[in-house]
Amino acid sequence: MKILCAVKRVVDYNVKIRVKTDQSGVETSNVKFSMNPFDEIAVEEAVRLKEAGTATEIVVVSVGPTQAQETLRTALAMGADRAILVQTDVTTEPLAVAKVLKALVGKEAPGLVILGKQAIDDDCNQTGQMLAALLGWGQGTFASKVAPAGDAVAVTREIDGGLEVVSLKLPAVVTADLRLNEPRYASLPNIMKAKKKPLETVTPDSLGVDVTPRLKTVKVAEPAKRQAGIKVPDVATLVDKLKTEARVI
Amino acid sequence: MPILILADHDNASLKPATAHAVTAATKLGGDVHILVAGRNAAPAAEQAAKLAGVAKVLLADDAAYEHALAEPVAALLVSLASGYSHVLAAATSAGKNVLPRVAALLDVAMISDITAVVAADTFERPIYAGNAVATVQSTDPVKVITVRTTAFEAAPATGSATVESIAAVADPALSGFISAELSKSERPELTSARIVISGGRGMQSGDNFHLLEGIADKLGAAVGASRAAVDAGFVPNDYQVGQTGKIVAPDLYVAVGISGAIQHLAGMKDSKVIVAINKDEEAPIFQVADYGLVADLFKALPELQQAI
Numbered sequence: 001m002k003i004l005c006a007v008k009r010v011v012d013y014n015v016k017i018r019v020k021t022d023q024s025g026v027e028t029s030n031v032k033f034s035m036n037p038f039d040e041i042a043v044e045e046a047v048r049l050k051e052a053g054t055a056t057e058i059v060v061v062s063v064g065p066t067q068a069q070e071t072l073r074t075a076l077a078m079g080a081d082r083a084i085l086v087q088t089d090v091t092t093e094p095l096a097v098a099k100v101l102k103a104l105v106g107k108e109a110p111g112l113v114i115l116g117k118q119a120i121d122d123d124c125n126q127t128g129q130m131l132a133a134l135l136g137w138g139q140g141t142f143a144s145k146v147a148p149a150g151d152a153v154a155v156t157r158e159i160d161g162g163l164e165v166v167s168l169k170l171p172a173v174v175t176a177d178l179r180l181n182e183p184r185y186a187s188l189p190n191i192m193k194a195k196k197k198p199l200e201t202v203t204p205d206s207l208g209v210d211v212t213p214r215l216k217t218v219k220v221a222e223p224a225k226r227q228a229g230i231k232v233p234d235v236a237t238l239v240d241k242l243k244t245e246a247r248v249i
Numbered sequence: 250m251p252i253l254i255l256a257d258h259d260n261a262s263l264k265p266a267t268a269h270a271v272t273a274a275t276k277l278g279g280d281v282h283i284l285v286a287g288r289n290a291a292p293a294a295e296q297a298a299k300l301a302g303v304a305k306v307l308l309a310d311d312a313a314y315e316h317a318l319a320e321p322v323a324a325l326l327v328s329l330a331s332g333y334s335h336v337l338a339a340a341t342s343a344g345k346n347v348l349p350r351v352a353a354l355l356d357v358a359m360i361s362d363i364t365a366v367v368a369a370d371t372f373e374r375p376i377y378a379g380n381a382v383a384t385v386q387s388t389d390p391v392k393v394i395t396v397r398t399t400a401f402e403a404a405p406a407t408g409s410a411t412v413e414s415i416a417a418v419a420d421p422a423l424s425g426f427i428s429a430e431l432s433k434s435e436r437p438e439l440t441s442a443r444i445v446i447s448g449g450r451g452m453q454s455g456d457n458f459h460l461l462e463g464i465a466d467k468l469g470a471a472v473g474a475s476r477a478a479v480d481a482g483f484v485p486n487d488y489q490v491g492q493t494g495k496i497v498a499p500d501l502y503v504a505v506g507i508s509g510a511i512q513h514l515a516g517m518k519d520s521k522v523i524v525a526i527n528k529d530e531e532a533p534i535f536q537v538a539d540y541g542l543v544a545d546l547f548k549a550l551p552e553l554q555q556a557i
Contacts, residue, residue: 016511017377026381038493094349095358118493122376124361125493129319129349138423139319141346144486154427158486159342160440160495165427166318172423178476178493179486214358218371218384226518229539231530235552238524238542246522246539248444248501249468249557 001111038116047079077186098130128175138168266339288315311417399498442471451506509534
C-alpha cells in the first residue's frame with residue numbers, strides 16, 4: 001500500500017509570534033520555521049507502517065513556497081521515499097490544499113492519506129476532512145491509533161468524552177492527533193541520504209487547481225492582554241482572596 | 250434566510266455546547282433551526298427545542314446517525330444546506346469532524362472556531378494558539394462555521410420550538426462505528442464547569458491527581474490537565490486543556506504544577522480568575538495568573554483542601 005502524507009511549513013511552535021503593526025498579518029521574516037508538529041506525527045506513522053511491512057512507499061507532499069522544500073527534506077530524512085512540492089506563494093486555505101491533494105491522489109493512487117489534524121499557524125483543523133469529502137472517502141480524524149487490516153483501517157479517535165474506534169473502508173484519510181506516536185529525530189546519515197531522494201516541483205496550475213483564497217482577511221490583531229496579577233504568600237491568603245476579592249468560591 | 254445548527258448530542262441528551270452555538274447564531278439575523286441527527290434522539294431534540302431563540306428543530310432519526318459518523322451526517326447537512334445562509338456547529342470534536350466535510354462538499358471555505366460575530370459575513374477567530382485574532386470575511390453563498398463555545402453565553406432553556414421529523418438521506422457507507430471508551434465522572438464536564446482545577450507534569454504521577462480530585466469535589470469543579478500530564482499517562486486524553494485540546498473559560502481556573510506553555514495558555518487564558526500554584530517562580534503561568542502561589546504543590550494542595 002502506498003501512503004501519501006501532507007506536511008506544512010509553519011512558524012516553529014516555540015516562537016512567540018508578533019502581529020504586524022499594520023495589522024495585515026503575523027511577522028514571518030527572521031522567524032524560525034519548521035514542520036507542523038501534527039504533520040511530523042503523520043509522517044512518523046507512515047514510516048512505522050512501512051517498517052511494519054504494511055506500507056510499500058511513502059510520498060510526502062507540501063503546498064507552499066520554495067522554502068517548503070526544507071520541510072519536505074525533513075520528511076524524507078524521517079523515512080519518506082519521495083517528495084512533491086506544489087509551489088505557490090499564495091497563503092493557501094484548507095479547501096485549496098484539499099483540492100491540490102485530491103489532484104495528486106488522482107495521480108498517485110495511495111491506499112491511505114495521513115495528515116496532521118491541525119496546522120498550528122491558522123489552527124483551522126479542516127484539510128483532512130475536506131480531502132476525504134472531495135475524494136468521497138471515509139475519514140478518521142484526531143487519530144491516536146491506526147490499524148490497517150485487509151481492505152479497511154481501524155482508527156482510534158480522541159473525542160471530547162474519551163476515545164472512539166471507527167472502521168473505514170480503504171482508501172481513506174486519517175488525521176493525526178498528539179498521541180498517535182512520538183516522531184523520531186532524523187539521524188545525520190538519514191539527513192544526508194534525504195538530499196538524494198527525489199523531490200519533484202509542480203504548481204497548482206499544472207494540477208488544474210485554483211488556490212486563490214476564498215476568505216478575505218480584514219485584519220489580524222493582538223488579543224486582549226491579561227493584567228498581571230499578584231503573588232500570595234500562602235494558602236490561607238489565597239483562599240481569602242478567592243473568597244473576598246475575586247468571590248469565585 | 251434561516252441559519253442551521255448541527256446539534257452535538259448523545260441521543261439521550263443535548264450537549265451544553267449547542268446552547269452556546271445558538272447564541273452565536275442569533276447574532277447573524279435569521280431564524281435559527283437546529284438539526285438533531287441521531288437514533289432514538291427525540292430526547293435531545295426536545296431539549297434543543299427549549300433553547301431560547303430557536304424557531305424549529307429538525308429531527309433525522311436513523312440508525313446511520315446513531316454515532317454521529319462524519320460521512321452520513323455531512324451528507325444529510327449538504328442535502329439541507331441550500332435553504333440556509335449559515336451552517337453552524339459548536340467547535341467540539343463532533344463539530345470539528347463533520348463541518349469541514351460539509352464545507353468541501355458545498356465547495357465553500359470554512360471558518361473555524363469563531364469568537365465574535367462582526368457582521369453576518371465577518372467573524373473573528375483566534376490563530377497561532379490565540380496569540381493573534383484574525384477578522385475574516387466570507388463571500389460564499391453558505392457560510393460554514395464552528396463556534397468557540399467559551400466566547401458565547403449559553404442560550405437559556407426558555408423557548409418552545411416545534412420539532413419536525415425529516416427523512417434520512419442515503420448513507421455513503423464509508424465508515425462504521427466499532428466501540429467507544431468514554432470517561433465516566435461524577436464531576437461537571439470540563440468545558441462547562443464553573444471551576445476547573447488542572448494538573449501538569451509537576452503532579453509527578455496519575456495517583457497524585459487524587460490531591461486535585463479532593464479539592465474538585467469540595468468546589469464542584471472539573472479536573473483538567475496539561476498536555477505534559479496526558480502524554481505522561483497520568484490522566485486520559487479528554488482531560489487535556491490547550492490549543493488542540495479543550496478550550497475552557499471558567500469563573501476560576503486553578504493551574505497546579507503547570508509551567509504554562511503557550512499551547513496550554515491558549516486553552517484557558519480567557520478564564521475569569523486564574524490561580525497558579527508552582528514551585529518555580531519563573532514559570533510562565535504566573536504571567537497570566539491573577540493569584541500566584543510559589544509553593545510545593547504536595548504541601549499546598551492538602552492545605553488548600555483543608556481551607557476551602
